[in-house]
Amino acid sequence: MSGIEVLADRLESYLEPEQINQVRRAYFYAEQAHDGQTRRSGEPYVTHPLAVAGILADMRLDHQSLMAAMLHDVIEDTGIPKEALAAQFGETVADLVDGVSKLTQMKFESKAEAQAENFQKMALAMAQDIRVILVKLADRLHNMRTLGALRPEKSRRISRETLEIYAPIANRLGMHSLSTEFEDLGFKAMYPMRSRMIAQAVRDARGNRKELLNQILESLQACLERAGLPGTVVGREKHLYSIYEKMREKRRAFNEIMDVYAFRIIVDKVDTCYRVLGAVHGLYKPFPGRFKDYIAIPKANGYQSLHTTLFGLHGVPIEIQIRTEEMEEMANNGIAAHWLYKSKDDVLNGQHARTRQWLKGVLELQQSAGSSLEFIENVKIDLFPDEVYVFTPKGRIMELPKGSTPVDFAYAVHTDVGNSCIACRINRRLAPLSEPLESGQTVEIITAPGARPNPAWLSFVTTGKARSNIRHALKHQRQSEAIALGERLLEKVLVSFETSLEQIPEQRIQRVLRDYDMATLEDLLADIGLGNRMAYVTARRLLSNDAPAEVEASVRSEATAQQPSSEEAPLAIRGTEGMVVSFARCCNPIPGDPIVGFITSGKGMVIHQETCSNLAEHRGNSEQILHLTWDKNVSGEFTVELRVELEHQRGIIAQLATSITVADASIDKISVDERDGKISVVQLALRVRGRLHLSQLIKRIRALQGVVRITRLKN
Template sequence: MTTTADDLVTLVRGFNPKTNEELIRDAFSYGARMHEGQFRHSGEPYFTHPVAVAAILAEQQLDDKSIITALLHDTIEDTPASYSEVQELFGHEVAELVDGVTKLTNLQLNSTETKQAENFRKLFMAMSKDLRVILVKLSDRLHNMRTIKAMRPEKQAQKARETMDIFAPLAGRMGMQWMREELEDLAFRVLNPDARSSIMRRFITLQKEAGDVIARITTDMRSELEAAGVQADVFGRAKKPYSIWRKMEEKEQSFSRLSDIYGFRIITQSEEDCYRALGVIHRRWRAVPGRFKDYISQPKTNGYRSIHATVSGRDGKRVEVQIRTQQMHDVAETGVAAHWSYRDGVRTQNPFAVDPTKWIAQLTEQFDGEDDHGAFLEAVKLEMYADKVFCFTPKGEVIKLPRGATPIDFAYAIHTRIGSACVGAKVDGIRVPLWTRIKNGQSVEVITAEAQTPQVTWLDIATTGKAKTAIRRALREEDRGRFIKLGQELARSAFEMVGKKPTDKALATAARTLRLNDVDELLEQLGSAERTSREVLNAVYPELAEIDGDEVDRKRAVVGLQPGQSFDRATCCEPLPGERIVGITFRGKGVTLHAIDCDRLSVYEEQPERWLDLRWHDGSHPAVYGATLDLTVANDRGVLGRICTLIGEAGANIADLNFVDRKPDFFRVLVRAEFRDLAQMHSLMLTLEAESNVAALSRYRDSGRQADAIAAVEQTL
C-alpha cells in the first residue's frame, strides 16, 4: 500500500523513469500539509485518501500531472488552498485539473431530472476540456467505494446507487472495463449483499466439487496454442458476482443454468496471431453459434479491439474467450485513458488508443443542439447505458425498455389497452413487423384497432414481464370457451378409459372435491393443462384410478437395484418400460434411469463406477410413465378432439397439452401422455400417423430439461 512520497515515487518510476520526482514530492508535502488535522469516517488521516487515488492512477501508468492532481484534488474544496496558489506552485494545467475535479465533486448527479440534466451537461463540459478530470474522479469514487463501510448505512446506499447508475456505466463507456466491473461489484455488495454472498458461496461450492476449472482450461489452451506454433499468454478468471447476477436477471436463469461464468484471455504478439489463435480454439472446442464478435475488424468507438468467442469447453461448460494483442489489451484495460499512459519515460505510442479530443467531440456532438434539459439527459443516457434501450413516442416521451425489446413491449409499456389493441408499428416513420428489435433513440408509433386482441405468438415476441403477463391474461380470457370445450374432450377420453361417462353430476363432484367454483372452472383448468385428467378422475373414482393389483408395482419396476434404493427417470430422455436402460448413481439421491441412447450419458463417460446395469421388470406395468409426443395437425374443427379420443382408446392417459406454434392451417402441440411401456407408445404413434390430419409426429425430448440435467450433474459431481 502506498503511504509515503517515496512509495508513490517508486511506483511511478517503475513505468516512467523520467518522472518529475521533485514535483510529485512537493505535491505530496503540500497536500499533507493542507489536509493536516482532517480525518475520514474510518478515523484515518484524510490525506490517505488522495494518496490512494494517486496510486490508482499510477497503476494505470498515467502522466505526472494526473497523479499530482489526484494528490491535490480535494485541496481547493476542503482546505485553505486556493486556485491561484495551486497554479503558482504546480502550474496552470494542474490548477485547471484540480478545479475541474472540485466542480465535479459538487455536482449532484442523483438529484431531480432537471437538475440532473444540468449537472450532466456540466460533467461533459468538464470532460471536453480535459478528460483527465473524469479519470481522477473515477479513481476517487473507486477508492471511496473500496472504503465505504466506514460510512453510515443510508450514505452507503446513496453512494452505491449513484455508482451503479452513473460512474460504473461511464467507466464502461470510456473503455475502462476493469474499473466498471469493480465499481459495479462494490456497489452490488452494498445494494444486495445477500445475493452477492449467495453467488460467492455457489462459486466456492462449485470449485470444491469440480476442482480448479480455470487452471485446467488455461493449461489446455496453452498446450493447443503451443502445438500450433502460436506464441501467446493465456489468462483465465471467474466473472464478477454482479456480472453473473445481471445475467441471471436478464436471462431469468438460476446460477446452475448459467454456462459462461468463466472468461479467458489470449494475448498474442500480432494481429495475424489473433486469427490463428481463433482457429486453434475453434478446432479444439466447439463454437457456440451466435456468440462471436470481431472487434478487431470493427473496433468500438473508444478504441476497444478484441475477438470475442464463446465455446463449449471441458465437461460441456461454455466459456468466453477474448483474443487480442498486447497493445489492444492495454487499450482494453484503460480505454481512452491509454492516451496518457507512459512507458519507459515516454508517452506510449499505442496505435489503438483513441485521441480523447476526437472521442469527446464525437460523444458530445449530438448533445450540442439540445436546449431541453430532458432531451439532453436522455441523449446522455443513450450513450452511457448500453444495456438499456431508450426510445420515444411520437410526442417525444421517453420509454425505457430492456435491450432486445420489440414494439409489443413498447405498446404495453405505454398502457395495457394500447398493447392489447396493437396491430402494427412504425419505427422512425417506417412500417415494421412486430418482432423488430427496437434500437436506442428510435421513435416508435403504435398502430391500434378496436377489434384487435392479443395473439398467442406475441408471447414469443414480447420480452418484458409486464407485456407477457398482460398477454397471458388476455389470452386466458379469450380462450376460456376453447379451453372448456377441450376440457370436455379430455374428460370424456379419461372417463371412457375406465368405463365411465363424464356426467354433469360426476364433473360437479370432481369440481367440489378439488375445491373449484363450478364445472366450467374444472373443464377450463383441464383444457389449459393446469390440471390433469388423472386428477379429475381420481377425484370421482379414486378406486378406479388406482393401479391394478396384477400390474408390476412401480416401486419394484426396475431390476438390479440394491434393497431400499430409489430411482427416478431422467427428464432428458424419460425412458419407458421396454427400453434398454442404465442407471447413474447420485450421492443421497438414489439412481437416475437413462435410455441407453441418451446423449446425456456422455457426461459420465469418465465415471464408470457410477454406472449400474439395470433393466425393467417383466410383466404389465401401470400407465403412469410420462412421455411427450410432438404433433403437427391440421387446424380444422374437431381434429384435436379426434386426437384425444385416439389416445384414450389406446389406453394412455393425457397429462398435459401445450400449444407451441399456431398457424392458420396447422398448429403444433406437445401432448404429454402416461404409458404402460414403449410398445404402447409406439402403437399409439402408428395409429396417429395413419390419421390424415396428422402432418408430422415424433417423440419429443425437451432441451430445457436436458439443460437441467447437465446442471444437476455439475452440482453433484
C-alpha cells in the first residue's frame, strides 16, 4: 500500500470521505510538482510533505491543514505561484501554504538578524491563522527526525534554532509532546556525547529503581481502589534534555535528579482530581509548599493539572500530577488537541482564547520594537513563562513570568497604566516598584497624570511588553524634548537676526528641508536639539538665498572671526528639559552657578559650570559652547558634592545626617575616610534646589560641634 493510502486509512477515523479525497488530490499535485527532486538522503522529495501531513494527522488536524502540509514547499521549491494553488485548492489552503513559505530562511547580514526576522514573520503569520505555525512545527519536526543526512555544522545550526525558538513556541502553545521531542532531538544533535551518556545513565538507573517504582505504583493504585476512585496510575519518565538542563542550571548531580519518582494519575472528571488528591495525601505525607493547583488557575499555555510532592517509601520524594483525560490530551497536544478550526466570529474555547491573547501581545511587541533583534529579545523572555499569579484590587487574576515586578504588572494591565505609574501597593502596603512579585499577592498601581517612564525601570523589568513599551515611550519622550530644545536654540539665534521662525516663508523652510533631506520641520528641530546640527548654521540657511555650500563656508569664516551671538540674551535653563539636557557630573552645576552648555552630537546639551576645567580645550569653539542662564522659575533637585572634615566624636556622622535632613536636602551617597587618628573626611553627594539652599545647608552643618572644614567639590 502506498504512503498516501496508509495516511488516508488513518484519516477515516475523523475526516469525511470528500475531505480525504481533497488531501489525496493535494498529495498527487505535490508529487507532480516535486517530480525529479530528491532529499539529501536520496529519497523522493514528496516523502517529506507526506511525513509532515502524517504528523498533523496524529494531532487530528483538519483537511485544509493536511493539504497545506502536502503543498508547503510547492511555492518555494517549484515556482508554482500562489494564484495557481488558490485556483486548484481554494484561497484558505493557498494562504496557509503562502504563510508557511514566508517563514523560510532568508539571507540577512547576521545570523541573529536572520533568526529575528524569521521570528517576526512567524509571529505575523501565526496571528493571521494559527494553523500556519502548526504546519511549520510539523515541518521542523520531520526535518529534526531526519537530521542525520546533513553536515554536522548545519545540523547543529538547525538544532540551536529549534531549541531557542521552535521548542518554546510548541511549549507556549501547550504542545508538550512536540516540545519534548524537539528538545531531545536538538540535544542529541548539539551534544551527541552528553546525550549518549545521560541516556545510558537513565537506563542503568531505571534498572536499579524498578522494584521501588513498582512498589510505589501498586500502593497508589491500591489507594485509589480502597477509596473507590476510578483512575490510571502511570510512571512518568523525565526526558533527557530536562535532566541535562536541571543538572546544568541547578548544579545538581545526576543521582539527585533521578532520586525523584514521578507519577501521573489520569481520572474521569475534575471532581475526581481533588478527591484523588485527598486520598494520596492520606497515603503519604505531602511536602509543605509544594502543592500547585493549575486546574483552578491554568498556566498561560492552557495546561491544567494538580501537582503535589509527597514523602514516599523510605522517605523518597514522589512527584504526582493528577488530571482528567481531556487535560492529558491538552497537555500533550495543546492547541492542536481535538482540533476544530474556528472563525473569528465563533466563541473561542479557553486554550484558543489564551493563544489568541498571547499572539495579540506578540503583535503589540512587534509594533513598538525598535528592531527585529529587540523584538526577538522581548519575545524570547515571554516564551519561557515560569508564571506567578497575582490579583488586581478587584480580584482579577493576572499571570506574569517569574521575577516580574509591579512595573511589569502595570504594563500587563494597560500600556497607559505602565507609562503613568509612580508607585505601588503590594497587599495594601507601599512597596518599591522593583520588588519581585509572588503568587497570591494583590497589586495596586498608583498613577499620576503627566508621569513618564523612568529609564532605570529597564534594569529590573522582566516582561517583553514592559521593556518594549518603556523603550518606545523614552524614545518618543526624547524626540519631543529634542524638538522643544531645538526650537528654543533656533529661535534664540533668529532673535539676534531680528526675526522668528513664524516669519520665515514656508517655501524657504521646505527648501532647507530638501537640502538636509528631511521630511518635516520637527525632524530638523530634533536634529538641532540633539546636537547633530548647529542652530546658527540652520538659521543662516533659512535666511539666505545663497547655495548651501556658500552658506556653510560663510558661517565657518564668521565663526573663526568672531562669536556671532555675543549680544544675544543667554538661553534660560528651567530644569525640566528632560533627557536632552543633562548636568555634568564633573562639576555638578546647581541653580545660581554661572553655567555654559556643551553641545555633543547625538546626546543634546550637557551643562557645566563656567569655570569647569574639562571645557578648557573647547572654549574657543562657538559652535559647541553656548552661554546659558538659569530661569527664574527653575525647578527640581540638583546634585552637589561636599567634603566635610570632622573631629572624631561618637555619633557625629548621625548628627551630620540629621542636620542635612532637617535642612530639607537628601543624601544620595556618603563615604567616610580617616585622614589621621583625630580627623575623618566625609564625602557627600546631596540633592539641593540651588545655591541659596546649599548655603543654608552649609550654615547648618558648620554649626555642628566638631566640624573643621567644608568644601564644595568642583572637578
